[in-house]
Amino acid sequence: MTTSPLANPSATREILEAFGLATKHRLGQNFLIDNHVIERIMDLAELTGSERVLEVGPGIGTLTLALVQAAGRVTSIEMDSELEPVLSAHAIDHPNFNFIMGDALAVPPAQIAEALGGESELLVANLPYNVAATIILQFFQTMPSLRRAVVMVQKEVADRIAAVAGTKVYGAYTVKLSLYGEVTGRFEVPPRCFMPAPHVDSAVVRIDRVGFPGTLSDRRVDAACGTDAPVSTAGSDGVLTCDSNGGQDGASVLVLAGAPSAEDIARVVDAAFAQRRKTIRNSMSANGFDKAALDAAFAQCDIASTARAETLSTIEFVQLAAALAAASALS
Numbered sequence: 001m002t003t004s005p006l007a008n009p010s011a012t013r014e015i016l017e018a019f020g021l022a023t024k025h026r027l028g029q030n031f032l033i034d035n036h037v038i039e040r041i042m043d044l045a046e047l048t049g050s051e052r053v054l055e056v057g058p059g060i061g062t063l064t065l066a067l068v069q070a071a072g073r074v075t076s077i078e079m080d081s082e083l084e085p086v087l088s089a090h091a092i093d094h095p096n097f098n099f100i101m102g103d104a105l106a107v108p109p110a111q112i113a114e115a116l117g118g119e120s121e122l123l124v125a126n127l128p129y130n131v132a133a134t135i136i137l138q139f140f141q142t143m144p145s146l147r148r149a150v151v152m153v154q155k156e157v158a159d160r161i162a163a164v165a166g167t168k169v170y171g172a173y174t175v176k177l178s179l180y181g182e183v184t185g186r187f188e189v190p191p192r193c194f195m196p197a198p199h200v201d202s203a204v205v206r207i208d209r210v211g212f213p214g215t216l217s218d219r220r221v222d223a224a225c226g227t228d229a230p231v232s233t234a235g236s237d238g239v240l241t242c243d244s245n246g247g248q249d250g251a252s253v254l255v256l257a258g259a260p261s262a263e264d265i266a267r268v269v270d271a272a273f274a275q276r277r278k279t280i281r282n283s284m285s286a287n288g289f290d291k292a293a294l295d296a297a298f299a300q301c302d303i304a305s306t307a308r309a310e311t312l313s314t315i316e317f318v319q320l321a322a323a324l325a326a327a328s329a330l331s
């Protein structure tokens with residue numbers, strides 16, 4: 001059980017007083033004061049003592065002091081320059097910890113890797129809520145080595161991350177993040193676990209990376225192929241095939257007709273959700289896609305042109321982007 005010496009109200013107050021600090025609402029400074037929450041975050045993170053862990057927004061170092069006990073190296077990025085003396089003191093006490101002062105969205109991955117002594121493997125953080133969703137997606141996009149994120153976010157953001165097709169909260173963000181990772185754990189955290197208590201509910205989500213695109217996870221490929229058939233990826237073009245006959249006669253079913261990039265898929269997803277109340281055809285044609293190319297792609301992917309974006313699964317968006325890429329509708 002890994003806990004933090006700072007995860008209680010009196011230790012937090014003491015640090016704030018000792019360094020002459022006041023919490024800043026505009027930076028989302030709600031510090032954790034509950035060791036039970038720290039324990040559950042650490043359980044979800046499943047650290048084995050050797051990992052390179054990135055933390056965004058260490059604050060006074062509450063979660064950080066748990067992470068340094070369980071990880072190989074920890075680098076934290078903090079924007080509030082007034083917290084630098086507190087973090088410097090932790091860095092002296094814990095040789096496997098260092099930090100970067102700056103906006104986490106603007107620090108280049110190479111600088112983070114340099115500080116961590118290698119590429120980031122895990123993101124574990126109680127994130128600043130106003131930029132949490134952006135940070136999660138951007139870090140999965142720009143750091144291919146990141147294999148897991150265990151992050152505290154506002155409950156509504158957790159709902160969007162974990163949403164399933166056909167629900168109100170399922171949207172462009174859900175689909176774009178699902179290209180990189182899937183939610184494998186979650187728990188809720190009430191306001192009383194923070195100082196000061198926020199006005200919103202919070203949740204911790206664990207997101208594990210799924211390979212993409214030529215290396216879709218088995219579960220996703222099964223969904224795409226509608227079969228338990230073995231799967232193979234063909235050639236360097238990333239064309240994904242799944243064998244419809246258990247590999248016995250070598251007959252393959254082409255699932256993706258092209259090799260859409262993550263950017264291609266994001267363009268399709270953004271256009272599809274741009275006008276949620278319209279059909280996917282109308283929303284996409286109003287947002288830069290040619291109607292004839294769309295009709296051909298819908299027919300190829302067996303997607304009804306009257307469907308709405310929120311009814312499509314991630315794999316259907318990938319197939320649609322692939323069909324549009326193959327028809328050069330994405331260029």
Ligand SMILES: C[S@@+](CC[C@H](N)C(=O)[O-])C[C@H]1O[C@@H](n2cnc3c(N)ncnc32)[C@H](O)[C@@H]1O
Pocket residue numbers: 027028029030031032056057058059060061062063064077078079080102103104105125126127128129131
């Ligand atoms: C919710 S607090 C978490 C503090 C601490 N990790 C804890 O659990 O008690 C968020 C922290 O993120 C910092 N922060 C806000 N925006 C940031 C940004 N863009 N980049 C880096 N840190 C940021 C805040 O100053 C604050 O320390």
